[in-house]
Amino acid sequence: MSSSTAVRRGYKPTSSLAAAVLLVLGLAACSDGESADKTADLQRFYDQKLAFGSCEGYATTAADAQAFAVSPTAKCARLEVPLDYDDAAGRTAQIAVLKVPARGEPIGSLLMNPGGPGGPGMSMAAAATKTLADSAVTEKFDLIGFDPRGVGASTPAIDCFTDAEIDAGDATTSVMVGAGRLTEEDTRRIVDRCAEGSGGRDVLAHVGTRDAVRDMDILRAVLGDDKLSYLGQSYGTRLGAVYAETFPQNVRALVLDGAIDPHAGTDDRRISQWTAFQRSFDAMAADCATRPDCPLGTDPSKATEKFQSIVRPLAERPIVNADGTKLDFNAAYGAVTAGLYTSAVWPKIIEGIAEIETGRGDTLLALGAAFAGRDADGRYANFSEAVFAINCLDEQRHTPAEETDLKRRIQEVAPYTDSGQGPDGARDPCEFWPAEPTLGYPYATDIEGLPETLTISITGDPSTPYAGGLSLAETLGGSVLTVDGEQHTIAFAGTDKCVNDIVADYLINLKTPPEDARCSL
Known part of the structure; x- marks a missing residue:
């Protein structure tokens, strides 16, 4: 991911x-x-x-x-x-x-x-x-x-962003899922930053x-x-x-x-992947619904809607900690997705969702930081940046219209990722990469x-x-x-x-x- x-x-x-x-x-x-x-x-x-x-x-x-x-x-x-x-x-x-x-x-x-x-x-x-x-x-x-x-x-x-930029949520390379918009200027700047930091x-x-x-x-x-x-x-x-x-x-x-x-190919795999993540979210919600204090409610069929009501406000009003880490919509749904990789983490996801309603984001930020490889001293592994760069050479490229359509389809199969802002503004961050994709499909x-x-x-x-x-x-x-x-x-x-x-x-x-x-x- x-x-x-x-x-x-x-x-x-x-x-x-x-x-x-x-x-x-x-x-x-x-x-x-x-x-x-x-x-x-x-x-x-x-x-x-x-x-x-x-x-x-x-x-x-x-x-x-x-x-x-x-x-x-x-x-x-x-x-x-x-x-x-x-x-x-x-x-x-x-x-x-x-x-x-x-x-x-x-x-x-x-x-x-x-x-x-x-x-x-x-x-x-x-x-x-x-x-x-x-x-x-x-x-x-x-x-x-x-x-x-x-x-x-x-x-x-590969090195594209500073640790402080990542903490502040300013290290976005894609809005194919979640909130936000990218412009041509943004995608050009991302490539320039990665080239400068990576050699x-x-x-x-x-x-x-x-x-x-x-x-x-x-x-x-x-x-x-x-x-x-x-x-x-x-x-x-x-x-x-x-x-x-x-x-x-x-x-x-x-x-x-x-x-x-x-x-x-890229589109089919992403749709299949996000369909599976939504299935795991639904399974987690059904498990949560058996407990009276579940923040997603006791009706699993309404769990996604309840989740949206909790996390969508973070797009405009993120929770910011004293150390500069920020739980916005993207950080929240991203941390939940990271936790969905194994059912053993489901209780932590539920705990983190419940915290948001009290104005805290500690648990979800910790989940996201662990997935991204953040040390206690604030240093990040280059995991996410390497993911981005390698995928630019492995994945199929999209026009802005194609990227927007893919985001719309992902929101349909995985509505827990939908910020409520619609798919507009999605753009392939690899569009100005200095080399064409080399993998090929199949x-x-x-x-x-x-x-x-x-x-x-x-x-x-x-x-x-x-x-x-x-x-x-x-x-x-x-x-x-x-x-x-x-x-x-x-x-x-x-x-x-x-x-x-x-x-x-x-x-x-x-x-x-x-x-x-x-x-x-």
């Missing part, structure tokens, strides 16, 4: 064969007619050695530092990659990498990505050492977390998924793995699917948890030679609806694990043995579950 928005070392080739394999990889990455010199320029990235050492200085937030502290064996390094793969001799980027060595004799590396786009993989891998402390996965795999290009500790990183327009032009998966292949090779084993969640399933499309010969195992439908189709994959899809997932996971599994010709529950992603959360055992068996033994496999949360 935007804001106001894995590899066997048991089969070591000889040095001459390794060189031949890497040469083939370099050639495969180049288009017809590219020069031998350019191939050599790319080859040097595959030949680099990672110098793993202390992780001091890699944490960009207090949450990262806390995650790193969970794993005393973690080591960090920076992987150099071309900023522009069509100019491999030119400017470079550095991908921040965290490695947690296997507790036993490793069979390879497991690359991990938590989604977003914009989620930091380094802290995901570090935290997994706790949730997977007794798992065969941490015995058999080195866990590898990486912050994709533009994200977290990788450099250059230039060439950075903004090269943070999309298709560049990121090429970084992943260099990382795979530099780690010494012949094949990739990977766990991706949410947006991370897109990374995995596009990697499979680009480098099918290099795939060993893919776990895709909370999957994005590769056939659904993607990851008709892949030949791809090994068996495992897609996990949760029936009540509000962010990546269940049907999307079925579509990805069918597209990849892989297996699907259905999980009954109300949340977004589940693998290795430390809460479900059924899911974790199936994932471990697949990653270690390459054994997929039976066709009717099902787990319940």
Whole structure:
């Protein structure tokens, strides 16, 4: 959701064969007619050695530092990659990498990505050492977390707004949902701000998924793995699917948890996603209605209307705290949406809605801050800004009329997001981005030679609806694990043995579950 928005070392080739394999990889990455010199320029990235050492200085937030502290064996390094793969001799980027060595004799590396786009993989891998402390996965795999290009500790990183601007609600990149208007001047200024803070327009032009998966292949090779084993969640399933499309010969195992439908373009996916969020809102409201003090009332059919009456006034009269944080309409519906990712947070959402009627916004602001990666000292992770920039290269562009129509349709399927101001003023914030979208739809189709994959899809997932996971599994010709529950992603959360055992068996033994496999949360 935007804001106001894995590899066997048991089969070591000889040095001459390794060189031949890497040469083939370099050639495969180049288009017809590219020069031998350019191939050599790319080859040097595959030949680099990672110098793993202390992780001091890699944490960009207090949450990262806390995650790193969970794993005393973690080591960090920076992987150099071309900023522009069509100019491999030119400017470079550095991908921040965290490695947690296997507790036993490793069979390879497991690359991990938590989604977003914009989620930091380094802290995901570090935290997994706790949730997977007794798992065969941490015995058999080195866990590898990486912050994709533009994200977290990788450099250059996307930076569009100051922390104070985010606190004040002045860091808007989209009004596709919620309140507000954007003009042509606004969208030009947003791109200028992002370019200035992120290191230039060439950075903004090269943070999309298709560049990121090429970084992943260099990382795979530099780690010494012949094949990739990977766990991706949410947006991370897109990374995995596009990697499979680009480098099918290099795939060993893919776990895709909370999957994005590769056939659904931007409009269809957004409508499906917001329909699912409204369904989750309604389920939360029905649960709340069983309690006499529910701020949404005791009639679930009127809960959205009641919610609107509570939060719509915030569009004109926001709640402003002494520290500068502001609960306006966008912050309120955004925090509620963040909480809808898992039913475990529903009580906190209800508490926050009730607070608004007393003139307070503490709980919803805390939910929104946690989702955005805000530290107690007011520093923000660049999660939301990276989401925006990566999506500008992955999503389909709209004219102002098309963006307005999409907002109208979203308000129809998810009225809890409707500020009452109508859809007018919606505008594609990427309209002046310095590069055209590079992903294309559909993607990851008709892949030949791809090994068996495992897609996990949760029936009540509000962010990546269940049907999307079925579509990805069918597209990849892989297996699907259905999980009954109300949340977004589940693998290795430390809460479900059924899911974790199936994932471990697949990653270690390459054994997929039976066709009717099902787990319940």
